[in-house]
Amino acid sequence: MIIQMVNVDRIYKKQNVVALKNINLAIDKGEFVFLTGASGAGKSTMIRLLFREELATSGQVIVAGRSLSRLSSKETVIFRRNVGMVFQDSRLLDDKTVEENVAFAMRVIERPKKEIDKKVPEILERVGLKDRLKHFPHQLSGGEKQRVAVARAIINDPIILFADEPTGNLDPDTSEELMELLREINDSGTTIIMATHDRNLVDTMQKRVLVLEKGRLISDRIGGWSL
Numbered sequence: 001m002i003i004q005m006v007n008v009d010r011i012y013k014k015q016n017v018v019a020l021k022n023i024n025l026a027i028d029k030g031e032f033v034f035l036t037g038a039s040g041a042g043k044s045t046m047i048r049l050l051f052r053e054e055l056a057t058s059g060q061v062i063v064a065g066r067s068l069s070r071l072s073s074k075e076t077v078i079f080r081r082n083v084g085m086v087f088q089d090s091r092l093l094d095d096k097t098v099e100e101n102v103a104f105a106m107r108v109i110e111r112p113k114k115e116i117d118k119k120v121p122e123i124l125e126r127v128g129l130k131d132r133l134k135h136f137p138h139q140l141s142g143g144e145k146q147r148v149a150v151a152r153a154i155i156n157d158p159i160i161l162f163a164d165e166p167t168g169n170l171d172p173d174t175s176e177e178l179m180e181l182l183r184e185i186n187d188s189g190t191t192i193i194m195a196t197h198d199r200n201l202v203d204t205m206q207k208r209v210l211v212l213e214k215g216r217l218i219s220d221r222i223g224g225w226s227l
């Protein structure tokens with residue numbers, strides 16, 4: 001088991017919002033899990049808890065054997081190095097090229113230059129961008145930007161890749177291509193948790209689907225969006 005949530009609530013007290021209510025969940029290493037539900041259902045909140053961007057109000061969030069509420073700030077930094085994150089907007093550094101954007105993720109954790117020089121072109125080839133190394137983000141299509149974001153998220157070999165609506169700004173064909181890339185990454189062993197409300201993608205992939213409704217987990221099954 002790589003992720004476990006036990007009786008997790010997330011309440012935004014100031015606004016009096018119950019974003020997640022009594023979530024119980026276990027995910028095994030290597031799974032591909034969709035997190036679905038209407039806008040406001042709690043998908044992003046759940047990802048933020050798993051990424052340790054926020055803490056649960058009550059209950060336990062355990063990732064890779066560690067209870068996230070017990071991590072010190074130093075341990076949190078180390079934890080974040082071991083998980084990858086992709087957002088709806090790719091959040092690339094605009095003044096850096098594709099290869100610099102990806103290399104940056106290795107530089108911040110002080111990988112040796114030799115390793116960076118070897119690994120960055122390899123990963124960019126893997127995500128289908130070997131002809132885009134010297135491009136800047138504004139010279140890329142939406143799909144290409146997301147591929148860079150994925151490359152950056154996996155360059156340090158994370159145990160889990162989180163993606164929050166990564167296809168939200170992409171057209172259907174480009175979305176499917178990005179899903180094929182995520183499928184390959186999952187097939188090579190990385191656990192993937194992806195929030196989406198795109199029914200077609202969920203139906204095509206035939207993976208595990210968690211459904212949130214108003215902060216509650218109302219369904220957990222394998223297959224398409226609807227039975």
Ligand code: ADP
Pocket residue numbers: 012015017018019037038039040041042043044045046
């Ligand atoms: P989803 O990603 O499924 O659209 P969210 O997790 O973003 O849903 O939001 C779940 C609920 O929590 C919504 O009602 C939202 O308004 C509320 N919420 C999310 N983040 C915050 C926050 N930082 N402060 C207060 N309320 C929030």
Ligand code: MG
Pocket residue numbers: 043044045164
């Ligand atoms: Mg969201």
